[in-house]
Amino acid sequence: MAVWFSQHRAALVLAFLRLLASPLNTLLSLLVIGIALTLPAFGYLALDNLRDLGRNATGVQQISLFMNLDASKKDVAEIENRLRAAAAGQWRFVPRDEALKRMQANEGMAEIVASLPRNPLPDAFIVEPKNTEPEALEIMRKEIAGWPRVAHVQLDSAWVKRFDAFLRLGKLALWMLAGLFGAGLVAVTFNTIRLQVMAHAAEIEVARMIGATDGFIRRPFYYFGALQGLLGGLLAAGLILAALRLLATPVGELAALYGSTFVLRQPALGEIAAMAGLGAFLGWLGAQLSVSLSLRKFD
Amino acid sequence: MIEASNLTKRYPGGLEAVKDASFRIDAGQMVLITGHSGAGKTTLVKLISTIEKPTSGSLVVNGQNLTALRRSALPHVRRHFGLVFQDQKLLFDRSALHNVLLPLQIAGLPHREAVRRAQAALDKVGLLAREKANPIALSGGEQQRLAIARAVVNRPTVLIADEPTGNLDAESATEILDLFADFHRVGVTVVVATHDQTWIERYHPNVLRLDHGRVV
Numbered sequence: 001m002a003v004w005f006s007q008h009r010a011a012l013v014l015a016f017l018r019l020l021a022s023p024l025n026t027l028l029s030l031l032v033i034g035i036a037l038t039l040p041a042f043g044y045l046a047l048d049n050l051r052d053l054g055r056n057a058t059g060v061q062q063i064s065l066f067m068n069l070d071a072s073k074k075d076v077a078e079i080e081n082r083l084r085a086a087a088a089g090q091w092r093f094v095p096r097d098e099a100l101k102r103m104q105a106n107e108g109m110a111e112i113v114a115s116l117p118r119n120p121l122p123d124a125f126i127v128e129p130k131n132t133e134p135e136a137l138e139i140m141r142k143e144i145a146g147w148p149r150v151a152h153v154q155l156d157s158a159w160v161k162r163f164d165a166f167l168r169l170g171k172l173a174l175w176m177l178a179g180l181f182g183a184g185l186v187a188v189t190f191n192t193i194r195l196q197v198m199a200h201a202a203e204i205e206v207a208r209m210i211g212a213t214d215g216f217i218r219r220p221f222y223y224f225g226a227l228q229g230l231l232g233g234l235l236a237a238g239l240i241l242a243a244l245r246l247l248a249t250p251v252g253e254l255a256a257l258y259g260s261t262f263v264l265r266q267p268a269l270g271e272i273a274a275m276a277g278l279g280a281f282l283g284w285l286g287a288q289l290s291v292s293l294s295l296r297k298f299d
Numbered sequence: 300m301i302e303a304s305n306l307t308k309r310y311p312g313g314l315e316a317v318k319d320a321s322f323r324i325d326a327g328q329m330v331l332i333t334g335h336s337g338a339g340k341t342t343l344v345k346l347i348s349t350i351e352k353p354t355s356g357s358l359v360v361n362g363q364n365l366t367a368l369r370r371s372a373l374p375h376v377r378r379h380f381g382l383v384f385q386d387q388k389l390l391f392d393r394s395a396l397h398n399v400l401l402p403l404q405i406a407g408l409p410h411r412e413a414v415r416r417a418q419a420a421l422d423k424v425g426l427l428a429r430e431k432a433n434p435i436a437l438s439g440g441e442q443q444r445l446a447i448a449r450a451v452v453n454r455p456t457v458l459i460a461d462e463p464t465g466n467l468d469a470e471s472a473t474e475i476l477d478l479f480a481d482f483h484r485v486g487v488t489v490v491v492a493t494h495d496q497t498w499i500e501r502y503h504p505n506v507l508r509l510d511h512g513r514v515v
Binding site for chain 1: 348350371374375376377378382388390391392401402404405406407409410449453
């Protein structure tokens with residue numbers, strides 16, 4: 001076990017030294033990998049921010065429940081009980097008198113409301129559901145519509161559906177982009193490792209002759225690929241953080257113009273680690289493919 | 300002990316470099332493989348050291364049939380051999396010490412112990428003072444001595460060399476011959492492919508003569 005550990009440590013150190021041995025090549029490779037990871041990762045964060053924006057937009061994902069005009073306080077209490085039992089999220093009751101007052105407060109409506117023989121507005125509930133998936137909203141709308149003394153249930157489902165379809169399309173495009181750039185990263189590592197194998201051909205040949213196992217020969221290349229990917233992932237995270245910092249102020253100002261307090265979400269530590277881990281995995285994969293092919297000529 | 304039975308190596312294209320070779324080398328012997336150029340000396344050395352795989356026949360080293368071994372087992376077998384080549388195959392991207400360290404790193408020795416043994420091997424071949432030198436800065440004789448240090452640092456049971464004095468002047472060649480004789484004296488089996496008659500005159504070793512791939 002100690003031998004295994006020390007050989008891995010030696011391979012890691014060797015890989016690190018090889019990265020440092022040609023700083024310009026390393027920097028260029030890291031830039032290519034970093035940019036390849038930045039684009040899909042930035043897209044992911046942009047979509048996530050957009051989803052948050054959609055969730056936070058007032059009135060977008062609300063269900064309005066209108067009671068019959070002759071609904072009693074007992075009927076209202078019954079609806080409240082049902083909402084509570086259904087764990088529907090947050091809701092607030094808007095009594096018909098309050099609704100009328102609000103209407104009166106609107107410019108030019110006071111005279112019209114005053115001329116009405118009686119209050120034409122019903123009691124209402126504004127529900128902000130916990131689950132804002134379009135399917136879940138539709139199910140809830142249908143359920144509420146079936147409750148007693150409910151005259152009308154309103155859900156702006158078309159908007160929600162369009163927004164959700166856009167997000168799904170974005171997600172799909174993002175996966176395709178991520179796949180494409182992931183393959184690019186593997187190809188970059190493949191080529192770098194192929195050049196590394198060629199540069200160390202003499203060492204590999206001698207090591208084989210004097211008893212080196214496949215693992216001993218391959219290990220430094222695997223670590224090289226993984227290290228390169230990991231550093232590329234961290235570089236991508238740095239680029240994204242810098243871009244989000246630059247965008248934060250203008251986005252905040254734009255949101256404020258629409259009365260929103262929306263702020264761009266920064267990548268969490270776990271997401272940065274995932275990016276670096278993904279880079280390391282893809283780098284290792286590229287190295288694995290390259291070493292397997294390149295070392296055949298030494299057999 | 301090395302025992303070959305009907306060992307044959309046929310290369311793609313049909314050239315039979317070694318044909319039906321059968322011989323036995325006992326532990327602790329010094330054996331010279333001789334013959335004219337193209338007789339199959341280098342191929343036989345490569346077969347014994349498992350660098351090449353025979354087309355047919357069997358090769359048993361220390362009771363282990365090498366021709367029946369799986370590929371993954373070969374590296375462990377090779378660690379019992381110390382190999383010295385005519386062109387040394389030294390690595391010019393590192394110091395003399397680090398060239399000698401390589402077999403010990405492969406064997407997984409702790410670094411401190413490996414350095415101690417590598418320095419001892421360099422001392423044995425008279426190169427300790429040049430441990431930090433790049434092999435490219437060494438003379439031909441010194442390079443060959445460095446290659447011998449690398450070959451013996453892992454304490455092999457068999458020291459195998461292919462024309463180790465081929466590119467050297469008479470004085471350097473004598474130094475190399477004496478080194479091989481020293482290792483033979485302490486019980487190491489020494490197998491050398493050479494056409495240098497000095498070996499026979501000085502040490503009267505067992506001789507395995509090859510002619511067009513056949514043992515004669």
